[in-house]
Amino acid sequence: MxxxxxxxxxxxxxxxxxxxxxxxPGWSLKNLENACLGRSHRSAPGKAKLKAVIDKQRVILGIPDDYKIGIVPGSDTGAVEMALWSMLGARPVTMLAWESFGSGWATDVVKQLKLTDAEVVTANYGDIPDLTAVDWARDIVFTWNGTTSGVRVPNGDWISDSREGLAICDATSAAFAMDLPWDKLDVVTWSWQKVLGGEAAHGMLVLSPRAVERLENYTPSWPLPKIFRMTKGGKLIDGIFKGETINTPSMLAVEDALDALDWAESVGxxxxxxxxxxxxxxxxxxxxxxxxxxxxxxxxxxxxxxxxxxxxxxxxxxxxxxxxxxxxxxxxxxxxxxxxxxxxxxxxxxxxxxxxxxxxxxxxxxxxxxxxxxxxxxxxxxxxxxxxxxx
Incomplete structure (x- = not known):
């Protein structure tokens, strides 16, 4: 039969x-022939390519001009961890978890950062917590699209325009595939390896002016590893958000990302x-x-x-x-x-x-x-x- x-x-x-x-579609290794290889990523050509990755994503995603965009180590995971370790602790936090990655962020906050003012709100696979019950006096951490559960938030209407806390969003399987309401989001992360089909190991971190204010006016009580540090002397290290990455990126992966972004422009x-x-x-x-x-x-x-x-x-x-x-x-x-x-x-x-x-x-x-x-x-x-x- x-x-x-x-x-x-x-x-x-x-x-x-x-x-x-x-x-x-149509990808080939030949498309990477112009990669800036054998040069410092801090050379003029290297920085120009890194900045082009940032600038093209800003245009394609419609990210506001006053939002900062940085390329960071560790893929989406690294970007999320940078935000959690650098910004949380200033006020109570709610972790929304309905799939594996959201649960992982909750574990980091409760068991690694050991924040005593953290609550974890969960839902089973295939479901989502009651978003209308979210208290926006608190920082809120959530995934826009649950890669392991096939569940996404329906829209951004549940995010308060008058929120006191930060909206910290892991958007790794949503960016470039779903409309993101940037005015509702303060920290957004993703990686090239999802919707763009790019290579792994590099993450994107977007900060709203409110997120920058938090970074410049709050110092966590715990030590931060070098690759998590986004401020110096109480001011944002602005170079991070102009292509001056914290660690050495793969310029071959950068070229691949540029190829994907050029293709994205070609399809609308x-x-x-x-x-x-x-x-x-x-x-x-x-x-x-x-x-x-x-x-x-x-x-x-x-x-x-x-x-x-x-x-x-x-x-x-x-x-x-x-x-x-x-x-x-x-x-x-x-x-x-x-x-x-x-x-x-x-x-x-x-x-x-x-x-x-x-x-x-x-x-x-x-x-x-x-x-x-x-x-x-x-x-x-x-x-x-x-x-x-x-x-």
Whole structure:
């Protein structure tokens, strides 16, 4: 039966990993030939390329002129940690966590920084906390898009315009794919490896004037590592936000980021990237609407991620399996699809419920997702028909 169902065509690119994500269409190593290699990143050409990465992102994302943008070490994780260790402690903080990375930030604040005035508000995978209950007299730390849960905040309406605390947002799977209301956000982070399909290890950190004020008027009680320090003598180290990075960046990765940003401009900039992502998500959405065995992990359409799309298996056969066997069966499905060359790296995150996670960001071609959908049905039928043999 499953042989009769086997699709006859495959995606041209089976790269649906949620990070590092697919390179932009048409990418080639030849595009990096003008990289500033063998030169100091502090040389004039090196600094010019770093500043170009900053300037292009400002334009594409519509970041206000009075917001600071810096390239920092450690990918998105490094950018978030810089913000947490440098700014928290000035007032009470609320950590919103509904997936693995948000939970990780909460652990850092409670167990590493040991802030006594910290509260952690959680929700299960596929759900989101009550955002209307957030107290904006406190600093609020949250992920805009939960990469491991397929859940995003629906919009920025819940963020107070008269907030006393800072809105600190990990936007690593949202930037370039979802509209971000910059006037509602004080600290925003992301990495090149997500929607841009760039190389890992470099993070972006955006600071509003309110965030800069916090940095210049508050000194944490704990020591800060060199790579976290953004002020000197009570003033912002402005060079960080002009391409003078704290540590040595990979100029090959910088060239790759510039290539991705040039491509982003060619497809319509920020709005073009969002449109491509939305078109990709609709392919999966239309397939789920007809599926008799799969559904979105997030039941509420308003909070479903359009980039890291997380699916759960709802079939009765699957539901009757033990939790251990469910994990095995879901892993088997991802393995079958990889072995067939139809999809690579689409298993659910290790801490998430058993299922699938498909990246649908802007560098993925809609036609590849359309080609993938029949393979999901075939693969699941194959798992059901062979599971007793492999279990």
């Amino acid at each position: 499953t042989e009769e169902m086997r699709p006859t065509s495959r995606p041209d690119s089976p790269l649906f990993s949620s990070g590092p994500c697919a390179k932009r 900039g920020g709005s073009g990237l969002v449109s491509r992502t939305d078109s990709n998500f609709k392919v999966i959405e239309d397939w789920v609407a007809k599926s008799d065995w799969a559904a979105f992990l997030a039941d509420d359409p308003a909070i479903r991620s359009t980039t890291s799309v997380c699916l759960k298996i709802t079939d009765k056969w699957f539901a009757d399996l033990s939790a251990e066997d469910q994990a095995k069966a879901a892993k088997r499905l991802a393995t079958i699809l990889a072995d067939e060359g139809a999809a690579l790296d689409i298993g659910s995150y290790r801490d998430a419920p058993a299922g699938l996670r498909i990246w649908a960001g802007a560098t993925v071609e809609t036609s590849d997702l359309e080609a993938l959908m029949p393979w999901l049905d075939w693969g699941y039928a194959e798992v059901k028909s062979t599971y007793k043999i492999i279990s």
